[in-house]
Amino acid sequence: MYDVIIIGAGPAGMTAAIYTARKRLNTLVLGKEAGGQMVWSSDVENYTGFSVITGAELTLKFQEHLATLKDSLEVKIGSEVVSLEKNITSFVVEDTAGNQYFSKAVIIASGRSPKHLGIPGESEFFGHGVATCATCDAPLYKKKTVAVVGGGNSALDAALALSKVATLVYIIDINQSLVGDVVLKQKIENSPNVKILNNTKSTAILGDKVVTGLEIEPFGKPREVLKVDGVFIEIGYEPNHKFDELTEKNAKGEIKVDADLMTNVPGLFAAGDINDAWGEQIIIAAGEGAKAAMAVSDYLNKLK
Numbered sequence: 001m002y003d004v005i006i007i008g009a010g011p012a013g014m015t016a017a018i019y020t021a022r023k024r025l026n027t028l029v030l031g032k033e034a035g036g037q038m039v040w041s042s043d044v045e046n047y048t049g050f051s052v053i054t055g056a057e058l059t060l061k062f063q064e065h066l067a068t069l070k071d072s073l074e075v076k077i078g079s080e081v082v083s084l085e086k087n088i089t090s091f092v093v094e095d096t097a098g099n100q101y102f103s104k105a106v107i108i109a110s111g112r113s114p115k116h117l118g119i120p121g122e123s124e125f126f127g128h129g130v131a132t133c134a135t136c137d138a139p140l141y142k143k144k145t146v147a148v149v150g151g152g153n154s155a156l157d158a159a160l161a162l163s164k165v166a167t168l169v170y171i172i173d174i175n176q177s178l179v180g181d182v183v184l185k186q187k188i189e190n191s192p193n194v195k196i197l198n199n200t201k202s203t204a205i206l207g208d209k210v211v212t213g214l215e216i217e218p219f220g221k222p223r224e225v226l227k228v229d230g231v232f233i234e235i236g237y238e239p240n241h242k243f244d245e246l247t248e249k250n251a252k253g254e255i256k257v258d259a260d261l262m263t264n265v266p267g268l269f270a271a272g273d274i275n276d277a278w279g280e281q282i283i284i285a286a287g288e289g290a291k292a293a294m295a296v297s298d299y300l301n302k303l304k
């Protein structure tokens, strides 16, 4: 029986683990991989203490910190949680290998993942011209032509970042008009190398070894192929909580939490991008990890 199981080893999960381990709570971290979305960030310029650091380097620093706290901390990377249940005495967490773990409290810190289009060529060319991270990959498209699929803030952000390096940026938006923030929309409209194609569906990504084109279908018109060197899929994110049927979610699928980051289930907390608290940033996720860990400690003290 662990005191606490932490699901996810991104900034929220790793920071929560540092706090629970330092409070000598018997802690188990189950994470698919270390670092979460932080690893995808080329340059992080807003994590206090580092004017600039790559996401990969910051992940290493977090891991080194965790490694100093072996006494009451067990970290299993490569472990994906598939179910989370609560019985009368404890939480029961199961991973893909069928291992079952038991604890008095749980912190869900499983973050979120980019949504996929599910069209031909998308997975085949992923990493070979198909990307979901303009922050990481925009510099690769200097003087090239790229398409950004989507019409919300993620897409507009990506298009702006790409417009600074690429020759031409298409925004392929299935809706009648863009739905992002006004300020972002104005910036896009003032970028001469960004071309917006509304009412247009993306139907296939084409290429040989790398992407060479995007097949599109403007509503009511025949399909055509845009010659592009890259396709950025920016249609938003979805929270990673397929394993959890215990907690209440908001309309966006985020786990609802109170001011102590506790969910509707006593002893079950949620920290970082997975919850409905405002702000999706590394420092916010780390801060929420710390706060959830302290709240767990308080919760367990009151159980005694």
Ligand SMILES: Cc1cc2nc3c(=O)[nH]c(=O)nc-3n(C[C@H](O)[C@H](O)[C@H](O)COP(=O)(O)OP(=O)(O)OC[C@H]3O[C@@H](n4cnc5c(N)ncnc54)[C@H](O)[C@@H]3O)c2cc1C
Pocket (backbone or CB within 6 Å): 007, 008, 009, 010, 011, 012, 013, 030, 031, 032, 033, 034, 035, 036, 037, 038, 040, 041, 042, 043, 044, 045, 046, 047, 079, 080, 081, 082, 109, 110, 111, 112, 113, 132, 133, 134, 135, 136, 240, 241, 243, 271, 272, 273, 274, 280, 281, 282, 283, 285
């Ligand atoms: C491209 C990009 C660039 C960014 N740049 C910045 C930046 O410059 N500065 C900044 O502050 N923020 C940045 N962010 C945002 C920041 O990375 C996130 O807000 C932060 O990583 C959220 O941390 P988290 O721990 O809540 O979740 P995540 O980072 O998503 O980590 C969650 C972890 O849980 C794992 N997991 C999911 N499901 C399971 C499961 N069933 N079992 C076990 N493990 C599971 C995931 O695999 C992942 O490793 C960026 C994000 C992206 C995508």
